[in-house]
Amino acid sequence: MKKPIALLLAAAMTAGLSACGGSSEPAGTQAPASSAAGGETKEAQAPAAEGETQASQTPGEGAELVVAWWGNQVRNERTQAALDLYSEQNPGVTFDGQFSEWADYWNKLATAAAGHSMPDIIQQDYKYIQQYVSNDLLVDLTPYIEDGTIDVSNCNEDILNSGRIGDGIYAICNGINTPALLYNKTALDAAGITVKDNMTLDEFVALSKEIQEKTGYKTNLAYGNNEILAEYLLRADDIVMFEEDKLGGTAEDYVAYMKLYEDGIKEGWVIDAAVFAETTIGSVEQNPLVYGTSPETMSWCMCAYTNQLTAFRNAAPEGVEIGMTTWPSKDPAKSDYLKPSQFFSITKDSANPDEAAKVLNFITNSVDCNNILLGERGIPLSSAVAEAIAPNMDETSQEVIKFINEVVSPNSSQINPPAPDSASEVNNLINKLEEQVCYGQMSAEEAGKQLFEEGNAIMGSK
């Protein structure tokens, strides 16, 4: 008996040695970084482990603030430049800017939250704010707003309140946003096809077929990100997709959604799911709207948001113009919405929340700062700032403002309440089922029903 136990221990040790290689970093920041094939591959941890390891320190008078965001190349450059400006104006304050892709960002942040080593200032999203506040991870900004550290006198009350959970304001919106269908205008122009705003879903499907026939470009509905489109379409029938502990609507509603994919694959206008196996979902630069070598593996459109237009235009190949319209819906006035594009929050782990609050004020109210950011995250919250920077904005941003003010605002409804914690698992479920439909492993009927049943079970259990 002795020998087997010794063996088990040996196995445990070897398993432990390679699996826990990363945990010699401080307090559980990136433990699972790599349990790669064996002891000889320890290097693998280095690139992944440089996450939130440096918690905020306050050396002497100055302060080093860690600021984290997700984004794209344009945003990374502009945000870093804006932070540098703050350092210039406030000697002694330095920044460590950390950026990631969307999915990595949230994994990293959750891990950092567990280790109490979150950055001082984090970019926050409408999707996750509820979760972070209910777990007491964010600083209530009300006192800073009351004492004037963060000046909100020029801010739209409704939008400001989108950062309100219960009695506190936990996040300052840094831009206003709406859904926007981005499309390859160059390819469509060449085929003599024009796109009109406020298409219905049927018109959109017909258009997709026409484009596929004439140009070869296929259609990406919302691969890997289906919840945003499903939710949008359900709104047309007054259904809130994520209710507090269940999915709204009936199984039939979800079958109808999956049917879009099933028909699209059968009829050949939906893009092959294999394309997405090779790219990083959520990355603008690798999106099939702008990335790919032949129309066959590219999409003519993408369900995105207005603040992604700049990034997509930058990522587009030479000579390709990206246009913008509304997402399809049978009733756009009900489906469409204005959205706080994202927020900035101060975390409970920050050693210097006062300084961080000043930075938030700088981002919200400084014209100089916003002349650098130039509304890349969305229209600035402060109307004074929005007006001041408007002449300096490039054409793209001007176009976005016009689109939001003239196309969406008069024809939209209030956004759904923030989704509960369990939504992320349901989102994963939708995307998996949709993948199975695309690979022809499952019918839309089965997928829709399974989504409704399992989704409800997930949401009910938390």
Added chain:
Amino acid sequence: MKSLRQKLGRESVAGVLFTLPFTVGFLLFMIVPMGISLYYSFCDYNILSPPVFTGMKNFITMFKDATFFKALRVTFFFAFVSVPLKLVFALIVAMLLLENSRMSGFYRAAYYLPSIIGGSVAVSILWKRMFAMDGVINKLLGAIGIQTSFSWLGSTKTAIWVLILLVVWQFGSSMLIFLSSLKQVPQSLYEAAEVDGASGPAKFFRITLPLLTPTIFFNLVMQTINGFLAFTQCYIITQGKPMDSTLLYTVYMYQQSFEFHNTGYGAALAWMMLAVIGLITLFLFATKKFWVYDGGL
């Protein structure tokens, strides 16, 4: 003073002192986290709020979780295909490099290189690009007359093989171990065999292979354990796509722990993996007496 020096000079004390860095590290960074993870495996824990003890719930959930079984199947396939392939490659290359020539030092280093860099994120990204529809593999196939834009990573049949190939390519460390054992095979045995008129293959199967079995056994156990723990390749290249056909167990564990915030369940998955690896290792040891030559070299 003298007594202290005497004390320090004693072998046991010196031994303890020299192993202290490892012992402390092992206790602090291995045993303690393992203990914590064992506790979490019996808890409902979502990282963001404190754990709540729920007994065996996580382990019961596991047996109703289809993705768990799927990940287990994929991992078994991955490990049991990649490990033998890797060992065969390692052995063949080791035999080729056994000959001492002017360049053999260079070749040994060159073949070892993938083992050092192969687990890195950069190589995984490179691999992903190589096997893309417009990647270099399809370009090369085009150059030899097979025009294709086949999606290696997009097909449920081929995606796992892309990962297996990457792991097999990292045969260097097993190769070095084989090389050192090959060098220890006494020349006198081969000379005797030649006198008896044995052919090349006979020499290999009757002398080399039996004498190598202890080394093969060692490599097999180590590589199997590593195979079950493979993470980076899958995490970077496929993330389990398409349709979980490449979802390695460790990646599923990661998804549960950090993407769905079911960290308690993730910890339970980790302990289940430990049990599985333990059982497989036991099984390998049980087969030892049937095929490993214990006579020593």
